[in-house]
Amino acid sequence: MRRVTRREFLAALSAAAVTGAHASAQTDGRRLKNWAWMRGAVPPLDEWRGQLSAMKAAGIDAILITGSPEFFQRIIPPARAEGVDLHAWFPTMMRGESAQAHPEWYAVSRAGVSTAVKPPYVPYYKFMCPSRDEVRQYLAGVVRDLAGVEGLVSVHLDYIRYPDVILPVALWPKYNIVQDKEYPPYDFCYCDVCRARFKKASGVDPTEIADPAANRAWLQYRYDTITEVVSLLADEAHARRKLLTAAVFPTPAIARALVRQDWTKWKVDAVLPMIYNGFYKEDVAWVERATREGVQALGGRIPLYSGLYVPDLPPADLAEAARRAFAGGASGVSVFQGNTLTLEHWTALSAVLRPQERGR
Numbered sequence: 001m002r003r004v005t006r007r008e009f010l011a012a013l014s015a016a017a018v019t020g021a022h023a024s025a026q027t028d029g030r031r032l033k034n035w036a037w038m039r040g041a042v043p044p045l046d047e048w049r050g051q052l053s054a055m056k057a058a059g060i061d062a063i064l065i066t067g068s069p070e071f072f073q074r075i076i077p078p079a080r081a082e083g084v085d086l087h088a089w090f091p092t093m094m095r096g097e098s099a100q101a102h103p104e105w106y107a108v109s110r111a112g113v114s115t116a117v118k119p120p121y122v123p124y125y126k127f128m129c130p131s132r133d134e135v136r137q138y139l140a141g142v143v144r145d146l147a148g149v150e151g152l153v154s155v156h157l158d159y160i161r162y163p164d165v166i167l168p169v170a171l172w173p174k175y176n177i178v179q180d181k182e183y184p185p186y187d188f189c190y191c192d193v194c195r196a197r198f199k200k201a202s203g204v205d206p207t208e209i210a211d212p213a214a215n216r217a218w219l220q221y222r223y224d225t226i227t228e229v230v231s232l233l234a235d236e237a238h239a240r241r242k243l244l245t246a247a248v249f250p251t252p253a254i255a256r257a258l259v260r261q262d263w264t265k266w267k268v269d270a271v272l273p274m275i276y277n278g279f280y281k282e283d284v285a286w287v288e289r290a291t292r293e294g295v296q297a298l299g300g301r302i303p304l305y306s307g308l309y310v311p312d313l314p315p316a317d318l319a320e321a322a323r324r325a326f327a328g329g330a331s332g333v334s335v336f337q338g339n340t341l342t343l344e345h346w347t348a349l350s351a352v353l354r355p356q357e358r359g360r
């Protein structure tokens with residue numbers, strides 16, 4: 001896809017400003033910040049800076065991107081020069097790189113299959129087990145290295161969860177699968193450590209639970225193991241004066257049901273729920289309802305930024321989704337992903353996001 005130049009972008013913005021003035025979001029004094037998840041290679045640094053400049057003009061304040069500490073040391077100065085915050089986005093539990101050296105670190109399904117050997121759904125779905133001390137220490141090291149980078153704003157957790165015991169409904173046909181309830185090949189984790197820890201706490205071996213989906217203690221155990229990992233990683237980030245942020249499933253209820261995330265309890269500084277309406281066969285209006293559920297559950301403790309899935313949103317719908325997010329109480333939006341928006345997307349979105357339109 002052709003990248004939009006800054007000049008084209010600014011020209012389109014001034015044209016849109018006339019019609020966009022009525023689009024200002026209701027924000028009730030919230031401190032607003034808008035984000036973009038970015039993938040792919042970063043261009044030469046002068047081009048990168050131009051790209052960020054255009055995105056900043058559209059109302060984007062923060063970029064979430066994946067890379068090594070050295071990568072961030074290189075790209076942070078041009079981003080700071082444009083007033084854009086950088087956040088180190090990384091997959092947390094879903095990491096295949098230790099599957100050869102430490103297969104025992106990987107989660108085991110109720111069918112007895114390890115993700116190190118046969119991952120569910122797709123070959124890269126190699127999830128580690130959150131109960132294991134070795135896994136926790138390994139992840140703490142990853143966060144420690146990233147959080148040590150001068151000028152980085154946060155470490156951003158993605159895949160901070162179990163594998164989907166149930167996929168979002170719109171994905172079922174893609175995998176030729178019906179998940180009307182929890183099935184053993186997708187239900188995790190039943191490794192030796194999880195079984196022993198839960199048995200010690202409850203007296204029950206999880207492999208002997210007749211209906212695991214209805215067993216509150218076993219569900220809670222798994223919510224808690226993820227929450228414990230988040231707390232550990234938060235301590236690592238905070239010790240280096242960095243924030244911890246996380247991409248999470250769209251609402252607290254869906255997150256618990258599909259991937260065992262109890263994210264309203266987490267020790268993070270902000271959440272970015274992926275409120276991807278198309279994945280759940282919902283319309284754009286759902287973005288507002290889902291946002292409100294999360295905001296109310298958090299009770300103002302930390303800000304929530306609504307993640308929007310651009311491939312499912314034509315430009316006008318993207319703008320409407322952003323308005324819905326603000327109406328639902330979001331402190332901003334985050335677009336997935338920043339390099340795929342067309343000029344029409346940016347023009348429509350910026351009418352909602354730009355500070356002068358937001359009345360601050």
Ligand SMILES: [Zn+2]
Binds near residue numbers: 108191193
């Ligand atoms: Zn386990």
